[in-house]
Amino acid sequence: MENTKDTLIELKHVKKVFEDGVTVIEDLSLEIKKGEFVTLLGPSGCGKTTILRMIGGFEKPTSGELLLNGKDISNLPPNERPINTVFQKYALFPHLNVYDNITFGLKIKGVDKKTQDEKVKKVLEMVDLEGFEKRSISTLSGGQQQRIAIARAIVNEPEVLLLDESLSALDAKMRKEMQIELKEMHKKLGITFIFVTHDQEEALTMSDKVVVMSDGDVQQIGTPEDIYNEPKNLFVADFIGESNIFNGKMVGKKLVEFGGAVFECVDDYAVDTVIDAVVRPEDVEITKAGEGRIQGEVLSCDFKGIFYVTNVKTDKAEIEIHNLKSYQIGEKVGLDLAPDSIHIIPYDTSINHYEGEITEYEPEIGLRVVFEDFSLRVPAAQIFQGCKTENGKLLDAEGKEIAWEGRKVIASFAPEDATLSDDADAGFVAGDIFNFIYMDDHYRYRVRSESEEDYIVNDEYLWNNEDHVSISVPMEKFSFELKKA
Numbered sequence: 001m002e003n004t005k006d007t008l009i010e011l012k013h014v015k016k017v018f019e020d021g022v023t024v025i026e027d028l029s030l031e032i033k034k035g036e037f038v039t040l041l042g043p044s045g046c047g048k049t050t051i052l053r054m055i056g057g058f059e060k061p062t063s064g065e066l067l068l069n070g071k072d073i074s075n076l077p078p079n080e081r082p083i084n085t086v087f088q089k090y091a092l093f094p095h096l097n098v099y100d101n102i103t104f105g106l107k108i109k110g111v112d113k114k115t116q117d118e119k120v121k122k123v124l125e126m127v128d129l130e131g132f133e134k135r136s137i138s139t140l141s142g143g144q145q146q147r148i149a150i151a152r153a154i155v156n157e158p159e160v161l162l163l164d165e166s167l168s169a170l171d172a173k174m175r176k177e178m179q180i181e182l183k184e185m186h187k188k189l190g191i192t193f194i195f196v197t198h199d200q201e202e203a204l205t206m207s208d209k210v211v212v213m214s215d216g217d218v219q220q221i222g223t224p225e226d227i228y229n230e231p232k233n234l235f236v237a238d239f240i241g242e243s244n245i246f247n248g249k250m251v252g253k254k255l256v257e258f259g260g261a262v263f264e265c266v267d268d269y270a271v272d273t274v275i276d277a278v279v280r281p282e283d284v285e286i287t288k289a290g291e292g293r294i295q296g297e298v299l300s301c302d303f304k305g306i307f308y309v310t311n312v313k314t315d316k317a318e319i320e321i322h323n324l325k326s327y328q329i330g331e332k333v334g335l336d337l338a339p340d341s342i343h344i345i346p347y348d349t350s351i352n353h354y355e356g357e358i359t360e361y362e363p364e365i366g367l368r369v370v371f372e373d374f375s376l377r378v379p380a381a382q383i384f385q386g387c388k389t390e391n392g393k394l395l396d397a398e399g400k401e402i403a404w405e406g407r408k409v410i411a412s413f414a415p416e417d418a419t420l421s422d423d424a425d426a427g428f429v430a431g432d433i434f435n436f437i438y439m440d441d442h443y444r445y446r447v448r449s450e451s452e453e454d455y456i457v458n459d460e461y462l463w464n465n466e467d468h469v470s471i472s473v474p475m476e477k478f479s480f481e482l483k484k485a
Contacts, residue, residue: 008034014064024050025216037186037193039203042213048196056085056162084153085162092137099133102152123151143174163195179205200240237278238437244279246440260316261293267344274347281322283341292334298327317440351456353412358404363389373449374429383480408483415458417477420469427470
């Protein structure tokens with residue numbers, strides 16, 4: 001990662017393992033520039049608060065570098081960093097009034113009373129709470145307490161302000177107001193804000209840069225517009241805003257087929273490339289029945305204050321549309337898409353690939369291949385093409401004996417060829433569902449085994465996160481490839 005003059009914070013290959021052995025961050029590299037408003041966005045447990053705590057000095061990285069202005073601060077205590085934190089529950093002192101809460105840090109530093117008064121007056125003006133110096137904390141609303149917490153953090157004039165889910169305790173109306181106020185405050189202060197949230201609207205509304213995280217890994221970094229309009233993978237597409245996601249393939253130059261129709265698009269991939277197509281609900285055009293390239297029937301139409309959420313059932317999928325017109329349940333309609341409303345993500349061919357080793361060969365039942373989580377009995381011909389058995393030996397097409405023992409094998413299967421069961425012994429491997437998304441006519445599940453190996457399965461039935469399931473795949477649906485030495 002290149003260090004530039006306007007880079008303030010760098011995390012280089014940071015890893016964080018807690019005392020119980022749980023790895024929260026595996027290998028994180030991130031650059032934050034001076035004056036940026038950066039949001040770490042992701043579901044609970046993805047590691048975003050851990051990152052914030054490492055930057056603030058409340059946690060130490062297990063390995064890697066944490067740089068501030070090019071110097072490693074990994075071992076520097078919080079009070080020696082030019083960084084202040086606004087915690088989720090504000091951590092205000094209930095027995096102190098507003099003035100004493102704000103000046104708490106200044107008093108510890110030995111700042112004189114006159115300077116304290118000047119600084120408190122300045123920060124209270126900044127958070128629009130002038131004249132609140134003598135107010136008790138218990139008399140303040142949630143929004144006012146949040147502003148006092150920010151005032152206490154910025155009175156020390158830090159280079160960086162960390163905000164950990166600091167709007168989560170507010171009601172919906174106050175959250176929206178505070179989003180705007182925080183953005184304006186950031187402009188006034190000119191310092192770096194690093195904000196943690198699981199709320200996508202907050203991230204898109206306030207940020208210069210959004211870091212989308214899942215399971216301790218960065219999924220995408222970009223502007224709010226990039227994250228929303230050009231998601232790099234299905235997790236980002238599903239997590240940021242609402243999405244219709246379809247399986248499909250490229251059928252010509254900038255021509256894609258999904259949902260039972262062919263559409264022009266702006267992404268150009270080779271013909272027959274298997275893809276996932278992402279379409280935002282507001283980009284679907286509802287037409288008269290018979291006029292669109294997709295035909296369907298209205299399942300529901302709910303008014304949301306500014307627009308209607310209309311769900312349409314087609315032969316291939318259920319599609320969500322955000323539109324300005326009301327439709328009747330059961331009404332026949334057509335659907336169409338403009339080329340620039342379709343975002344293409346090439347199918348990730350690396351999923352469901354597992355390395356194993358051949359440990360045994362028995363002519364009657366084939367080869368035994370042992371993997372991290374499971375073992376398979378595989379017909380020899382599925383691994384060694386054109387092989388034959390003679391006198392208990394495995395021979396190639398030319399009659400030479402095959403040296404099979406200890407050979408490495410890559411086994412793979414397609415998500416659509418697997419099935420889930422609640423019987424832990426029914427499949428070749430078992431694990432817990434930790435993520436799923438809805439796609440045209442099925443769900444795509446991520447299942448994690450005890451050894452922390454991940455498996456991806458398409459299933460038409462709805463399961464829940466944390467369900468313990470087993471995975472079955474017919475032997476003929478597995479693909480096997482000998483690993484090159």
